Amino acid sequence: MESGQQKAIETEEELVPVSEVKRLETRVRELERALGRQTMQVDILKEAVKIAREKKLISQEPLQGVDGFV
Numbered sequence: 001m002e003s004g005q006q007k008a009i010e011t012e013e014e015l016v017p018v019s020e021v022k023r024l025e026t027r028v029r030e031l032e033r034a035l036g037r038q039t040m041q042v043d044i045l046k047e048a049v050k051i052a053r054e055k056k057l058i059s060q061e062p063l064q065g066v067d068g069f070v
Contacts, residue, residue, distance in 0.1 A: 052058045 049058065
C-alpha cells in the first residue's frame with residue numbers, strides 16, 4: 001500500500017482521486033480569475049464616479065446603499 005493511502009487509513013481520512021484534486025484546482029483558478037476581473041471592474045467604476053463627480057457630471061452626494069463609496 002502506498003504511504004499516502006496508509007496515512008489516510010491511519011488517520012481515518014477519506015481518499016480523494018488525483019483527477020478530482022486537479023478539477024477542483026482548475027475551478028479555484030477560474031474563480032480567482034473571475035474575482036480579479038470583478039475587482040478590476042469595481043475599481044474602474046469607482047474611478048469613473050470620482051472623475052464624473054469632479055467634473056460635476058453627477059451628484060456629489062454619497063451613493064445610497066453602497067458602503068464606503070464616497
